[in-house]
Amino acid sequence: MFKRLPTFKSLPQAIGLPFLSTQEDAQLKFKSGDNGIKRLYGDEVISPSDVGYWAQYYSLFSSVQDVYSLITAQDVRQTLTAQPANLSTLIIHLSKHLFALLPSEFFPTPSSASSAPTGQNGQDTTREALNCLRVLGRILVVVYEAEATSREGGVSAGEGFARECLWARQPVVGDDEVRMSVGAGAGGAGGIEDEGQFTIEDSDEEDDLQPSLIDRLFSCTIDLLFCAGFTVPESVRGQQDAGEKVNYVIWEKGVGSTVSVGSTTELDRNKVEVLRFLMILLSTTVYTPPQSLPTTPNQPLSHLTHSLERRLVLSLLCSLLNTSLAVPKANTVGSIPYNHLISKGGEEKRTLVRACLMMLLVALDHTEARREEGMGEGKEENAFRFFVSKLHRKEDFAFILDGIFAVLQEQTAVSSVLLPGSKQPVPYILEIFMLLWRFVDLNKRFRQYLYETNRTSDLVAYILLISLDLKDDPAQHGLLRLLAYLLQTLSADAAFAQSLAQPVRLPIPAKWAVSGTPGTTADFLIVSIYSIATTPGLNPLFPALTITIANVAPYWKDVGVGASMRLLQLFKAFSAPNFLLADEGHPRLVYYLLETFNSVLYHQLNDNPNLVYAILRSHQDFQTLATFSLVSGLREIQRRKALRSAAVELARQPDSYVPVPPIKRTNSELDMLAEKAALLGRETEDEEGSTQIVPMTPGELEDPINAGTRGIWSPPPSGGLEMGGTGGGMSEKARGKMRATESTTSLSLNQETGAGMNGTNGAVEAQEGDEEIMKVAAAGVGPNKYVPTQEWVSSWQKGLPLDPVLVAISELLPKIQDTQSAGGAPSSKVFRLLKEVEIAEVLPPAPPIAPRRFQWSQASAIWLTSLLWGDIYVAGLTPAGVGVWRDTQVRLFGIKQAPERGRSAQVGRVLKMIGVV
Numbered sequence: 011m012f013k014r015l016p017t018f019k020s021l022p023q024a025i026g027l028p029f030l031s032t033q034e035d036a037q038l039k040f041k042s043g044d045n046g047i048k049r050l051y052g053d054e055v056i057s058p059s060d061v062g063y064w065a066q067y068y069s070l071f072s073s074v075q076d077v078y079s080l081i082t083a084q085d086v087r088q089t090l091t092a093q094p095a096n097l098s099t100l101i102i103h104l105s106k107h108l109f110a111l112l113p114s115e116f117f118p119t120p121s122s123a124s125s126a127p128t129g130q131n132g133q134d135t136t137r138e139a140l141n142c143l144r145v146l147g148r149i150l151v152v153v154y155e156a157e158a159t160s161r162e163g164g165v166s167a168g169e170g171f172a173r174e175c176l177w178a179r180q181p182v183v184g185d186d187e188v189r190m191s192v193g194a195g196a197g198g199a200g201g202i203e204d205e206g207q208f209t210i211e212d213s214d215e216e217d218d219l220q221p222s223l224i225d226r227l228f229s230c231t232i233d234l235l236f237c238a239g240f241t242v243p244e245s246v247r248g249q250q251d252a253g254e255k256v257n258y259v260i261w262e263k264g265v266g267s268t269v270s271v272g273s274t275t276e277l278d279r280n281k282v283e284v285l286r287f288l289m290i291l292l293s294t295t296v297y298t299p300p301q302s303l304p305t306t307p308n309q310p311l312s313h314l315t316h317s318l319e320r321r322l323v324l325s326l327l328c329s330l331l332n333t334s335l336a337v338p339k340a341n342t343v344g345s346i347p348y349n350h351l352i353s354k355g356g357e358e359k360r361t362l363v364r365a366c367l368m369m370l371l372v373a374l375d376h377t378e379a380r381r382e383e384g385m386g387e388g389k390e391e392n393a394f395r396f397f398v399s400k401l402h403r404k405e406d407f408a409f410i411l412d413g414i415f416a417v418l419q420e421q422t423a424v425s426s427v428l429l430p431g432s433k434q435p436v437p438y439i440l441e442i443f444m445l446l447w448r449f450v451d452l453n454k455r456f457r458q459y460l461y462e463t464n465r466t467s468d469l470v471a472y473i474l475l476i477s478l479d480l481k482d483d484p485a486q487h488g489l490l491r492l493l494a495y496l497l498q499t500l501s502a503d504a505a506f507a508q509s510l511a512q513p514v515r516l517p518i519p520a521k522w523a524v525s526g527t528p529g530t531t532a533d534f535l536i537v538s539i540y541s542i543a544t545t546p547g548l549n550p551l552f553p554a555l556t557i558t559i560a561n562v563a564p565y566w567k568d569v570g571v572g573a574s575m576r577l578l579q580l581f582k583a584f585s586a587p588n589f590l591l592a593d594e595g596h597p598r599l600v601y602y603l604l605e606t607f608n609s610v611l612y613h614q615l616n617d618n619p620n621l622v623y624a625i626l627r628s629h630q631d632f633q634t635l636a637t638f639s640l641v642s643g644l645r646e647i648q649r650r651k652a653l654r655s656a657a658v659e660l661a662r663q664p665d666s667y668v669p670v671p672p673i674k675r676t677n678s679e680l681d682m683l684a685e686k687a688a689l690l691g692r693e694t695e696d697e698e699g700s701t702q703i704v705p706m707t708p709g710e711l712e713d714p715i716n717a718g719t720r721g722i723w724s725p726p727p728s729g730g731l732e733m734g735g736t737g738g739g740m741s742e743k744a745r746g747k748m749r750a751t752e753s754t755t756s757l758s759l760n761q762e763t764g765a766g767m768n769g770t771n772g773a774v775e776a777q778e779g780d781e782e783i784m785k786v787a788a789a790g791v792g793p794n795k796y797v798p799t800q801e802w803v804s805s806w807q808k809g810l811p812l813d814p815v816l817v818a819i820s821e822l823l824p825k826i827q828d829t830q831s832a833g834g835a836p837s838s839k840v841f842r843l844l845k846e847v848e849i850a851e852v853l854p855p856a857p858p859i860a861p862r863r864f865q866w867s868q869a870s871a872i873w874l875t876s877l878l879w880g881d882i883y884v885a886g887l888t889p890a891g892v893g894v895w896r897d898t899q900v901r902l903f904g905i906k907q908a909p910e911r912g913r914s915a916q917v918g919r920v921l922k923m924i925g926v927v
Contacts, residue, residue: 047080051089064104067100068145105142120239143284147290151894231284236256261329286894293894297902300903311376315391330369334370336413374445407459417439457503478542481541481542494558502861504861507564522538522541533570539556553602554864578631585631587642587644591647597807623844625818644787
């Protein structure tokens with residue numbers, strides 16, 4: 011009676027449970043069964059003719075998430091070690107199946123009409139092609155990792171396997187060779203100036219050898235990006251031959267195209283999948299240590315940038331660029347609060363945009379040694395960089411700039427909206443700025459167009475607003491460094507500097523406003539740089555930011571009170587002894603700021619009374635720097651340490667005051683200070699040579715022109731750049747005013763510790779004190795324990811361009827003191843005098859305006875490459891990604907887990923406290 015009962019394949023299907031479908035049941039068997047992934051690294055060498063087993067890898071999975079959950083990196087790694095023959099067979103089988111699908115009349119499978127014809131035997135060819143890409147991508151990253159381990163001498167068979175399976179060129183064997191069909195191109199993109207014919211010589215290939223497997227996978231992937239019905243609409247299929255499905259058309263309108271071929275959500279998803287696999291093919295870079303990057307070739311990336319034919323380079327370049335920047339500037343959904351919760355299509359579009367940006371930047375980033383063939387003398391071999399440099403139509407520049415500004419506006423709107431979390435940050439903001447930097451650096455016409463459009467002020471405001479918003483996030487410090495280099499690159503042009511006189515047109519949050527008013531862009535630049543410089547951990551940004559200030563200073567006009575104060579506070583911080591002596595590069599930062607002040611005195615003295623007045627009120631900082639030596643700097647550090655200790659002790663015990671011992675000075679120092687004081691019309695210190703700590707009077711608070719310098723802040727150390735000495739001679743009047751400075755800037759250690767003491771007891775005590783101080787210096791100064799020497803101090807102090815500032819102070823300070831009433835605030839007479847005064851005849855000859863441009867070095871190129879690939883790695887960890895390289899050991903950059911913040915971090919701490927985790 012049981013003969014008529016049906017035979018069920020599984021219990022869940024038999025009883026109708028909804029949690030396991032036929033597809034899910036098959037995936038479960040693949041993961042845990044004997045004929046699944048375990049068989050791949052088992053004891054058996056699987057025959058290539060076992061089609062039923064190999065077909066699982068391109069028919070079983072429904073998404074990329076399925077592949078990465080059912081095939082782990084450890085599975086591939088174990089197969090590579092235990093059964094490399096099986097892994098080689100799987101790679102070859104998937105590749106051949108992919109090569110066979112592309113020219114097939116059944117590929118791609120239509121997805122719309124239910125009655126539409128499917129593939130042969132009802133197969134879903136689109137899904138099979140995607141699965142081939144997914145599984146191959148899962149395997150290749152592990153093989154690349156093993157190959158890198160073998161190169162470094164590690165225990166791995168990866169290099170031999172990769173050489174035999176991926177890179178070797180095998181002989182052509184009759185019909186076994188699966189040849190690729192190539193679609194008809196749509197012609198070159200317009201708007202790119204072709205100065206000299208761009209030709210890339212194809213390498214001589216022997217007739218009896220076929221391209222390597224990686225080369226064929228690369229060619230197939232490029233064709234898939236332009237395959238009708240798969241990544242571009244069916245309407246672009248060739249008209250002459252119905253089977254000609256690969257057509258190199260530009261995806262979106264913009265550069266090189268005035269029309270858009272159109273797209274759908276499914277086509278966009280397929281583009282993302284293909285671009286992901288193409289990025290995996292190029293990703294040998296992430297397994298290369300930084301020091302080996304210039305000498306380790308990346309063959310697929312070199313093929314992309316140096317060996318593709320001209321029309322394909324143009325189509326790919328314009329498609330990636332236009333898709334990246336053709337974002338909607340305004341729509342109804344974008345105005346809805348929390349639109350990211352209801353606009354799934356928008357998130358998918360963002361994923362495609364980011365994938366296009368990353369691929370374009372990887373292509374623009376690649377450089378290699380100049381070859382004998384190629385562009386010829388003085389031309390860039392990288393085809394993508396070459397064609398970007400040849401863009402010249404204003405319509406193309408307008409499209410690029412509008413797209414970039416739309417993204418920057420979207421990003422700044424995140425921090426200005428009233429509803430928290432209503433707008434999400436742009437996930438590809440780093441890529442947008444990197445693309446902007448590439449265009450500014452590679453294309454002079456684009457840079458000139460940017461300055462001519464009167465939008466430079468808005469661009470600077472966007473850069474600064476985003477920098478201020480992200481400066482407290484350590485994960486964004488790489489982006490901040492990029493923005494600092496971008497500012498330095500832009501500041502080298504006079505047109506950029508002149509545009510900073512415009513007012514800030516963007517809304518500035520109150521916490522970053524300049525003295526309560528928007529002010530000029532130059533004001534906002536100065537205040538923002540000061541805010542960034544006072545943020546811990548941003549010391550690598552100091553050189554580029556100070557160079558930016560120095561580059562634009564000759565063109566400043568009407569710098570405001572707040573910006574002037576911040577600039578002098580920055581100078582005080584950089585010239586403080588505990589900062590100057592803490593790192594070899596710190597004096598260079600002072601050098602750049604002195605150049606800034608000199609540029610204002612030489613070129614814009616009467617147009618900047620606020621800044622000149624701020625220089626005069628801080629005259630003692632410049633005078634102290636003029637007489638700076640190693641011993642005096644160490645004494646000042648010790649004095650400040652004693653002051654801090656006394657303040658702490660006084661706070662603990664208010665009734666007991668610990669006096670600070672006076673600073674003992676040598677006779678030569680006393681003579682030097684007396685001469686300087688006489689020159690500047692000031693009273694010298696007390697007869698014993700000690701500095702008394704006197705509270706600031708109310709008059710000094712109102713009249714800072716006569717007040718000393720107090721409360722100098724010391725920022726963290728940073729590296730620096732090279733600096734040169736001052737140039738040009740001086741007039742006789744200027745030489746007369748600078749006698750004291752010239753006699754004191756080259757003091758030697760022997761003069762300070764031995765000369766002029768006349769054998770007195772005080773001299774002996776001072777010498778003994780100096781010896782103790784030198785022992786402190788030998789132990790190191792600052793957090794990095796840098797050991798300064800007097801020879802080092804003398805080498806940079808002689809080159810500081812202090813003369814123009816000190817001459818201006820000696821010339822203007824007495825006039826200001828005579829004009830201004832004692833103890834009063836600066837009057838209108840003071841500023842009227844500063845707007846009319848002339849001191850050109852007493853200043854040394856003005857040096858030529860020579861801005862410092864950003865110089866690409868091997869180190870900076872490696873840093874940018876690691877920053878780009880690091881961001882690509884992180885993008886794979888987002889919900890939209892799958893963590894392509896997460897389970898492998900990357901070598902180009904380090905990976906540090908960011909600490910948890912917010913409510914989840916609090917919950918975690920509580921669970922640890924009670925012993926749950």
